[in-house]
Amino acid sequence: MRIALLGGTGDIGEGLALRWAYDSDHEVVIGSRDPEKARGKAEEYETELDSRGREVKVTGFANEMAADRADVVVLAVPAYHLTDTISAVADKLDDAILVSPAVGMKKDDDGMHYNPPPHGSVAAMAAEVAPDDVPVVGAFHNLAAGRLANLDADIDWDTPVFGDDDDAKDIVMRLAADIQGLRPLDVGGLANAGEVEAVTPLLINLAANNDDMHDLGVKFW
């Protein structure tokens, strides 16, 4: 599969790019608003992978070019850039699946809080902005970016996956399972997005309040 990571120069994008490139044979394409930055980061990822004996091609383009002809387009951008990013690539999506890992949060003196848009969840907002025939699937919300991007670090995390299009959800679950140590779990439709997105500020609050915990993910059992 060809996976475009829009915002693939950022923290969660870097982790997903490196893990897919290292653990699978999927083609990874890095997107950014700034094509120079995308190219630079793609080269950086190639060097990192090469140093681990994995010679693979990672390319970098402006978001529009990265999304073009991708099977799966991951919106690895902050929640407040989500609608702009979708609009920018909307006419390139063809038969692609949009994946939303973004979470709306706000910080106050007590900690981090889930702050969903009026649509009820970030994923629901993405679905409203996306072209009608483009399915939106939520996944990869509750992963610690730093540990994900460190290929020396073993992970053993769950990622709840949701969406209203079962075929699209299946494809994203299989892509998630291609990352070693990541277990996709079906959590139903888009209406169930909020409880998944809300785990991310919880992970941040747990890391902030417990000395020996950082870079947290979650496991359900």
Place this chain on the structure above:
Amino acid sequence: MRIALLGGTGDIGEGLALRWAYDSDHEVVIGSRDPEKARGKAEEYETELDSRGREVKVTGFANEMAADRADVVVLAVPAYHLTDTISAVADKLDDAILVSPAVGMKKDDDGMHYNPPPHGSVAAMAAEVAPDDVPVVGAFHNLAAGRLANLDADIDWDTPVFGDDDDAKDIVMRLAADIQGLRPLDVGGLANAGEVEAVTPLLINLAANNDDMHDLGVKFW
């Protein structure tokens, strides 16, 4: 310590009662609006514990009597009974700590959803109703009641604990740690309650959508 479990005849109350009585030397008192029911359940728990070689006294009373002279009062009642229950025992609380494990949820065709009261969280609602000098601590939200109440079942779960009174929070964290296989995690103040309470409907949705998963808890790492 003397722990009163108001609503201790219900599912999560049963699990906490059995585990504390089995794993620790804390005195467990069962409360119910119906004292006969409380006494009957307390006897049932004693029989269960006795069959496992643990001869301990578990008593049952009306909620008011159960709360009287308790060090810790756990509100193991549905969220919509929370304010009534607190009001009923308010003048018995003296130096007690109130513990809120309750979660507000609503079900629709898609699944279970977090449905906090206007106060922002169930714990914040409890704090508003509780006497000013009675600290409220949130804990024990994300535990599967059936597995908790089955002493044959090993558990290995985390329970995020929050509250604005650090001393009270410490005491509840120690009580949680007295249950074998339960790891309390500090998640800050009451303002961080919502993200913890919202995990419960997520656990229910995960169990509903994955064939081999049921009675779920959570582990952060």
